[in-house]
Amino acid sequence: MSITAVPLRPIEKGTLTKLWIGIFLLLAGAAVFAWHATARPIAMNGTAEDFLSWNAGRSGVIETDSGLQYQVLEEGDEAGSPGAGAGVIVNYEGRLIDGTVFDANEQQGLPLDGVITGWAEGIRLMSRGARYRFWIPPALGYGEDPPPGSPIPADSVLVFDVELIDFISREQLMQIQMQQMGLGGQQPEGAAPGQ
Template sequence: MTEITRVPLQPIAKGSLGKLWVGIAAVALAAGGIAWAAMPPQVHVATITAGQGASPVASDVALINYKGTLPDGKVFDEGKNAVFPLQGVIPGFTKALEQMQKGGKYKVEIPSSLGYGDKAQGPIPANTDLTFEIELIDFISGQEYQRQMQMMQQMQQMQGGGAPHGAPGVPGMPPQGLPDGIVPGGPAQ
């Protein structure tokens, strides 16, 4: 066997070890800061009144009271007993509703990237963060909502009526269509 060439390690100068650890800590902090800056924007949900039970999922339909405001405090939209499919609104609104429970009231801050982004929407300028007060009254699965909608249409056809206006009579959800004008999200993006 051949002998491996040994290279003697030089002694570390006095005080150098501390400097080495400070350098390692600085690199770790810088890497953490870069990782934090690269994190995707988040929806902030603050509980005003706690709700109870399960939270809706993206495939559900929610019944809510809401008020949307711009950063200057101007109200751009509001609704009472509004019916919203979670898949039919801006991503930030869906993410917020998924954190809520029936009977709860919440203050929600949605960054523009999870709202309308770089597109203006009615009174909402491009690149605008949105704030909502939302009360989650109830929610049902999207399948149940569709089933009840079909039943209502069949009943109206049997009675000789035309197409229904607004949402069907869903238990716990009064008949109401989606509000005209600006809605939290409009078409899904």
């Protein structure tokens, strides 16, 4: 029996360098993947600031100077947007970042000067028919004082999906609300105009 020896070729110049570069890139890719895989859970279980910092880096999320974050889900008709004192008719759902729904309404009429600061700011960015998602930081929401009896913890980021159906004057909104209450557009006794 004879043994045939197979000669090994010497390693070409640069091959070892390419091998180490490949290993480095593989490790770097694994680190990036691990960071992305853990960033969301850390943000979801961390502070409001942790979440908002992570959320601001997501695709399509825009942050205003005040800290409100929003994403355009559907563009509206571009025919203007509501002013500060306007009334709006909206469909909306409000939830916490863990998905707990705390409020939802359809065809709801609201005065913009009667809602939380972040919600009013977000609505004023919209046009009729638009659908947006808002992430409202605690400072623009309820902060340390959520409504009594609500499932909203103190210092919570509030998430709202909002569809702006229409915007009208505050007076028109008041008249609609009175008609819905069965007052036929009459001012209730003892109520001051515009309340």
